Each structure stands twice: as C-alpha cells, then as structure tokens.
Amino acid sequence: MKRYNFSRVVLITGTSSGIGRAMVQFLADKHYMVIATARDAERITDLPAAAHLSLDVTQQAQIDEVAQYVMQQFGRLDVLVNNAGMAIRGSLEDVPETMWETIFDVNVMGPVRMIQAFAPYFRRQQYGHIINITTVRSLWGMPFLGSYTASKAALDALTMALSDEMAAWGVFVTLVRVGLTKTPLFQRSKQYSEPWMTSHSPYWNSYQRGQKMFERIVRFAVNPQVIAQKVENVMSSSRPPRVLTIPLQARIFDNLSPLLRWLGPLRKT
Numbered sequence: 001m002k003r004y005n006f007s008r009v010v011l012i013t014g015t016s017s018g019i020g021r022a023m024v025q026f027l028a029d030k031h032y033m034v035i036a037t038a039r040d041a042e043r044i045t046d047l048p049a050a051a052h053l054s055l056d057v058t059q060q061a062q063i064d065e066v067a068q069y070v071m072q073q074f075g076r077l078d079v080l081v082n083n084a085g086m087a088i089r090g091s092l093e094d095v096p097e098t099m100w101e102t103i104f105d106v107n108v109m110g111p112v113r114m115i116q117a118f119a120p121y122f123r124r125q126q127y128g129h130i131i132n133i134t135t136v137r138s139l140w141g142m143p144f145l146g147s148y149t150a151s152k153a154a155l156d157a158l159t160m161a162l163s164d165e166m167a168a169w170g171v172f173v174t175l176v177r178v179g180l181t182k183t184p185l186f187q188r189s190k191q192y193s194e195p196w197m198t199s200h201s202p203y204w205n206s207y208q209r210g211q212k213m214f215e216r217i218v219r220f221a222v223n224p225q226v227i228a229q230k231v232e233n234v235m236s237s238s239r240p241p242r243v244l245t246i247p248l249q250a251r252i253f254d255n256l257s258p259l260l261r262w263l264g265p266l267r268k269t
C-alpha cells in the first residue's frame with residue numbers, strides 16, 4: 001500500500017555520484033523535497049534538490065550543523081537515507097590498519113553519527129524512516145573486499161538492532177541490501193588498493209584471477225536508477241520492509257554465494 005508522498009522531506013548522504021545522485025533525481029521527479037548532501041557541495045549544484053549541503057559523514061560538527069539547518073528550514077525530516085560509502089580492494093593481510101579504520105569510520109560510524117543526530121527529532125515527531133544502504137555480499141563476505149563487506153555486515157547488524165529499538169516511536173528502519181550496480185564505487189576501490197595490491201603481495205596471483213572474475217560479473221550490474229526506484233517504493237510504503245534485497249538477480253546471486261566459493265578460481269596461490 002502507498003503512502004501520500006508529496007513534499008515528504010528526505011535527506012540523502014553521498015549524492016555526488018552513483019546511487020545517491022540517481023535517488024535525488026528520481027525522488028525530485030516524484031515531488032519529494034530532497035536534501036542532497038555531499039562532501040563537496042559544488043559537485044551537486046546541478047541536482048534538482050530543495051537544498052544542497054556539504055556533509056562529510058566522518059565530521060561530527062558538520063553533521064550537527066546539517067541537522068540544525070534541516071530542522072530550522074524544513075521543520076521536520078521524514079526519511080534519512082544513509083547512502084554514503086566507500087570500498088577498498090585488497091586481502092585482509094595487505095590492507096593497512098589505517099585503511100581498515102577509514103572504511104569503518106565512513107561505512108559504519110558515518111551512519112551511526114547520522115542516526116544519533118536525527119533520532120531525537122524522529123522520536124519527538126513520533127514518526128520517520130531510516131534507510132541504510134548495504135550490500136548483498138555482507139552476509140558472505142567477499143575475497144579482496146573483506147574490509148568493505150565486513151563494514152557493511154556491521155551496518156546490517158546495527159540496522160536490525162535499531163529497527164526494534166525505534167519501533168516504539170513509530171520510526172521505521174529498513175536495511176536495503178543492494179546488488180552490483182553501475183557506479184564509480186569499485187573503480188575507486190581499485191585506485192585505493194594500488195599502493196598494496198602489487199606483484200609483491202603473496203596474494204597477487206589469486207587477486208588477479210579474482211579481478212578477472214569480478215570484471216565478468218560486473219557486466220550484469222544494474223543501473224543506479226533501478227535501485228533509486230526500488231528505494232522510493234520502500235519509502236512510500238505504509239508498511240516498509242525491515243530488509244530488502246534488490247534487484248532480483250542480487251537475491252539469486254546471494255543464494256548461490258555458498259556454491260560459488262567452491263567454483264572460485266581463488267583456491268590456489
């Protein structure tokens with residue numbers, strides 16, 4: 001069943017590219033009042049949003065400023081979408097501790113900070129919806145994306161806990177587990193890995209084979225507009241799901257994951 005969605009106020013993190021950017025465009029077309037945020041607000045001025053704000057989810061002061069601004073200008077927030085995220089490639093052994101800290105700071109503590117900033121307003125309003133974007137691979141982990149999938153697994157778990165904690169105030173919480181989508185995310189992750197995933201790594205050969213397999217799978221990735229449409233379905237539902245895996249091929253892939261491990265070309269050095 002659909003809820004009335006005209007002029008609902010939605011804040012999205014990480015809208016400079018990919019899924020975040022597609023969501024702003026899709027929601028604006030549907031007459032939502034979208035607060036688009038990005039680390040560099042200059043990169044989102046072209047988006048059809050009601051506000052374009054600078055927001056780095058690792059910066060508490062910026063988050064507090066944004067929360068205050070939203071309440072002053074809009075008087076409420078209906079939906080918070082924790083979309084900002086990053087990925088790093090590399091074996092568990094090779095990825096330096098500082099990068100493990102960085103990815104958890106962005107992918108786990110970023111949403112935690114955003115939720116802590118807006119939860120008091122949601123409780124006061126006695127309604128609201130928090131949507132956290134994670135990955136279909138968080139359950140199984142993924143070789144050479146261990147830091148990424150582990151951070152998303154943490155986000156999965158805290159989202160489930162939060163959904164029970166906030167239910168008493170009528171606040172919905174949805175975990176959207178997304179499958180492979182055509183965005184700059186994984187190309188960027190390759191750039192991050194360049195300093196350590198070199199021929200000096202003991203994992204170099206299996207990493208290379210894994211990359212080839214990944215490049216083949218990436219061809220089946222969906223466009224971010226597909227994800228934006230499904231997320232809008234969730235936010236306009238009167239009974240939003242607690243967990244949603246999208247698109248359909250991601251659900252199939254998820255179910256095949258344990259089998260794929262045994263077929264994988266990674267089982268030799």
Ligand SMILES: NC(=O)c1ccc[n+]([C@@H]2O[C@H](COP(=O)([O-])OP(=O)(O)OC[C@H]3O[C@@H](n4cnc5c(N)ncnc54)[C@H](OP(=O)(O)O)[C@@H]3O)[C@@H](O)[C@H]2O)c1
Binds near residue numbers: 057085185188
């Ligand atoms: N693409 C996929 O296949 C896939 C699959 C499953 C889940 N996801 C998830 O979908 C979400 C969106 O990713 P995407 O695929 O659309 O990739 P993307 O195009 O790289 O978008 C990631 C966004 O997060 C922003 N971001 C990174 N660090 C940030 C920080 N510290 N503060 C605020 N924003 C920050 C980036 O901004 P900058 O431009 O400033 O870096 C960018 O706007 C992520 O949570 C990702 O994990 C993607």
